[in-house]
Amino acid sequence: MQARDILSLTPAGLYCPLADVHIDPLRPVPRALITHGHSDHARAGHGAVLATAQTLAIMAARYGEGFCGTAQAVRYGEAVTLGPVRVTFLPAGHVLGSAQILIEANGLRIVISGDYKRVGDPTCAPFEPVRCDVFITEATFGLPVFRHPDAVGEIDKLLHSLTLFPERAHLLGAYPLGKAQRLIALLRQRGYDRPVYLHGAMERLMQLYGELGIALGDLRKVEPGSRESLGGAVVLCPPGALQDLWARRFPDPVAAFASGWMRVRARARQRGVELPLVVSDHAGWDELCATIRETGAGEVWVTHGEEEALVHWCTREGLAARPLNMLGYGDDEAEAEAVAESSA
Numbered sequence: 001m002q003a004r005d006i007l008s009l010t011p012a013g014l015y016c017p018l019a020d021v022h023i024d025p026l027r028p029v030p031r032a033l034i035t036h037g038h039s040d041h042a043r044a045g046h047g048a049v050l051a052t053a054q055t056l057a058i059m060a061a062r063y064g065e066g067f068c069g070t071a072q073a074v075r076y077g078e079a080v081t082l083g084p085v086r087v088t089f090l091p092a093g094h095v096l097g098s099a100q101i102l103i104e105a106n107g108l109r110i111v112i113s114g115d116y117k118r119v120g121d122p123t124c125a126p127f128e129p130v131r132c133d134v135f136i137t138e139a140t141f142g143l144p145v146f147r148h149p150d151a152v153g154e155i156d157k158l159l160h161s162l163t164l165f166p167e168r169a170h171l172l173g174a175y176p177l178g179k180a181q182r183l184i185a186l187l188r189q190r191g192y193d194r195p196v197y198l199h200g201a202m203e204r205l206m207q208l209y210g211e212l213g214i215a216l217g218d219l220r221k222v223e224p225g226s227r228e229s230l231g232g233a234v235v236l237c238p239p240g241a242l243q244d245l246w247a248r249r250f251p252d253p254v255a256a257f258a259s260g261w262m263r264v265r266a267r268a269r270q271r272g273v274e275l276p277l278v279v280s281d282h283a284g285w286d287e288l289c290a291t292i293r294e295t296g297a298g299e300v301w302v303t304h305g306e307e308e309a310l311v312h313w314c315t316r317e318g319l320a321a322r323p324l325n326m327l328g329y330g331d332d333e334a335e336a337e338a339v340a341e342s343s344a
């Protein structure tokens with residue numbers, strides 16, 4: 001039996017016929033394994049869902065308690081038997097509750113990475129490399145040009161701007177699930193203890209992180225009519241809000257945007273971002289290559305993003321590699337997606 005018999009590509013996404021489960025399915029299916037709570041991976045309407053407790057809580061916060069037929073929570077490292085298949089969720093370091101999924105069947109070990117990163121993040125468990133025969137990796141930033149700088153250095157740019165411009169409101173555009181919470185946690189680690197203000201679209205998930213034990217300090221909602229008084233404050237908002245009328249009421253606002261894509265200067269310029277911060281929740285090129293080596297996998301399947309470049313690299317390393325070309329997964333660092341997510 002080959003890996004392709006254990007996991008196949010279907011219009012609904014990756015499917016394991018031996019266990020009759022889909023992984024991060026794109027449309028409603030009877031049984032689903034969900035890697036993490038971003039809306040393109042975690043959709044509503046499945047029959048039975050197996051995921052970490054945090055991912056289930058994120059789905060319930062987004063879609064309501066009835067987001068699936070039955071939900072079963074799994075702990076990191078706990079093996080679940082589904083017919084002839086053993087399934088284990090392991091930390092992916094992407095957002096709170098995010099997991100890689102290890103599938104074992106017929107003596108073969110296949111790991112589906114989901115979205116992941118290798119650098120530290122105070123808001124989620126760190127990625128755990130897993131030895132496997134086949135590694136299915138994401139490739140959002142799968143080009144050698146994407147080498148993410150240290151996130152702490154990027155946060156220090158924001159803190160520096162706050163001291164340079166103490167009268168100006170600093171509007172920080174960020175993806176509302178994961179990135180926004182990580183930025184606040186990093187600010188707190190750097191000793192910033194003033195209140196952080198939240199756009200309405202940020203509140204629900206921020207509150208959920210608090211309930212799930214991630215302390216983020218003094219968070220306040222931007223009250224109607226209060227924007228004029230927020231000079232010198234940090235205000236978290238979805239990236240799309242930076243250009244809204246909403247942003248103009250703040251005192252001489254500095255538009256900041258935290259995303260892996262801020263590495264591309266033209267993107268920052270196009271969006272009128274004055275303070276681009278290169279902070280990514282996805283692995284950069286070096287992290288992707290190092291991770292593939294660490295898994296010891298002889299075969300690599302590459303999905304969402306820059307598939308061809310990473311497949312080429314794998315081939316040069318002597319690994320069997322192929323692009324999956326699955327459509328339907330978004331790019332959770334991209335601005336358009338982030339707007340959709342904030343209104344989801």
Ligand SMILES: [Zn+2]
Binds near residue numbers: 036038094115332
């Ligand atoms: Zn994601």
Ligand SMILES: [Zn+2]
Binds near residue numbers: 040041114329332
């Ligand atoms: Zn993704």
